[in-house]
Amino acid sequence: MTTSPEVAMEPVFAPDVPAGVRRLYERRPELFVAADAPRPKRETSWSAAPGNTFGTLLVWVAVCVGGWILALLVMAATLPTAVAAWGAVALAGVAVLATGGILAKSMVEDRGHKAVRKQHRKYLLPEDFDSEAGWLLGRAQRAVKTVLEATVTRRGLLDDVKNELVLPEQLWDIAQVLREQTVLRARQKDIARGAKSAELDAVLGPQRRALxxxxxxxxRKVDLLDQYADRVRSADAALRAEAALEDGDRYIELLARTEPAGDTAVVEGFTDEATALKDTLTRSINAARDAGRTLALPE
Incomplete structure (x- = not known):
C-alpha cells in the first residue's frame, strides 16, 4: 500500500459537546484520555494528593493560629480590653471561615476534570486512530474547516445547505467509524500473529473484506467533503474577484484624470468583466450548494 502524505488531525468532538470543553483541550490537553481508557474517576485534592493537601492545611492552620496569637498580643498592648476582645473574636471568625473555605475547595472536584469525566467517549483524540484512519480524518477536518470559515458561508450564501448543523454531524460520524476501523484492524493484526490455519483464514477473510x-x-465520504470544500473555495475566489471589481470606478476615474483621451477599450473591459464575473459567481455558488446537498443528513 502506498504511503499517504501526512495530514495533521485534531481531536474531534460530538456535536453536543459544549464549546468550553473544546477550548479546555487547548489549555489542558493532558486532562483528556483516549477512548479505550477507563472513564476518569472523580478527582479532588484529597484523592489526587492527600499528603500534600493535608500538609498544606496544617501549615495554613499553624499560620492562622500564630497570626491570631500575635495579633491578640498587639491588640492587648495597644487597645482597650473590650476592643481587643472583640477584635480577637472577629479575627478568629475570619480565620475559621477562611479555613472552612479552603477545606471545602480541597473536597470539590476540579471543573476541568469534571468536564472531561462527563464527556468521556464523546471526543476522540489523535491517539485513538491508526495512521490510515488519522489521515482520512485529517482530510475531513481540513475540508470542514475550509467550508465553515469561507466568506460565502459567513455571508449566508450557502445557508440552505445548513453547514453549521450538517458538517459537525458528518465529521463525528466519520470519526466514530474510523475509530472502529482502527480497533478492528489492530485486532486482526493481533489475531493473525498466531499460527496460520484454514479455520482462521475462513474467519478473517470475510472480516477483512468487510473492513x-x-x-x-x-x-468516498471524505472525497465528497473534499469536493465540497473545492467548490466553496472556488465560490470564495469568485467573491473576492467581485470585491476587487468594485474598485473599477476608481480605475476609470484614474484614467480620466491622467489620460483624458485614453483607450476606451479598457473601460469597456471593466463592463465585460463585471458581466462575466457575475455569471461565474452565480455558477460557483450553485455548484457549492449542489455539492453540499450531497452531504445532507437523512431526515
Missing amino acids: ALSAEAIK
Whole structure:
C-alpha cells in the first residue's frame, strides 16, 4: 500500500459537546484520555494528593493560629480590653471561615476534570486512530474547516445547505467509524500473529473484506467533503474577484484624470468583466450548494 502524505488531525468532538470543553483541550490537553481508557474517576485534592493537601492545611492552620496569637498580643498592648476582645473574636471568625473555605475547595472536584469525566467517549483524540484512519480524518477536518470559515458561508450564501448543523454531524460520524476501523484492524493484526490455519483464514477473510468495504465507503465520504470544500473555495475566489471589481470606478476615474483621451477599450473591459464575473459567481455558488446537498443528513 502506498504511503499517504501526512495530514495533521485534531481531536474531534460530538456535536453536543459544549464549546468550553473544546477550548479546555487547548489549555489542558493532558486532562483528556483516549477512548479505550477507563472513564476518569472523580478527582479532588484529597484523592489526587492527600499528603500534600493535608500538609498544606496544617501549615495554613499553624499560620492562622500564630497570626491570631500575635495579633491578640498587639491588640492587648495597644487597645482597650473590650476592643481587643472583640477584635480577637472577629479575627478568629475570619480565620475559621477562611479555613472552612479552603477545606471545602480541597473536597470539590476540579471543573476541568469534571468536564472531561462527563464527556468521556464523546471526543476522540489523535491517539485513538491508526495512521490510515488519522489521515482520512485529517482530510475531513481540513475540508470542514475550509467550508465553515469561507466568506460565502459567513455571508449566508450557502445557508440552505445548513453547514453549521450538517458538517459537525458528518465529521463525528466519520470519526466514530474510523475509530472502529482502527480497533478492528489492530485486532486482526493481533489475531493473525498466531499460527496460520484454514479455520482462521475462513474467519478473517470475510472480516477483512468487510473492513475494506467500510474503509472504501468512508474514503468516498471524505472525497465528497473534499469536493465540497473545492467548490466553496472556488465560490470564495469568485467573491473576492467581485470585491476587487468594485474598485473599477476608481480605475476609470484614474484614467480620466491622467489620460483624458485614453483607450476606451479598457473601460469597456471593466463592463465585460463585471458581466462575466457575475455569471461565474452565480455558477460557483450553485455548484457549492449542489455539492453540499450531497452531504445532507437523512431526515
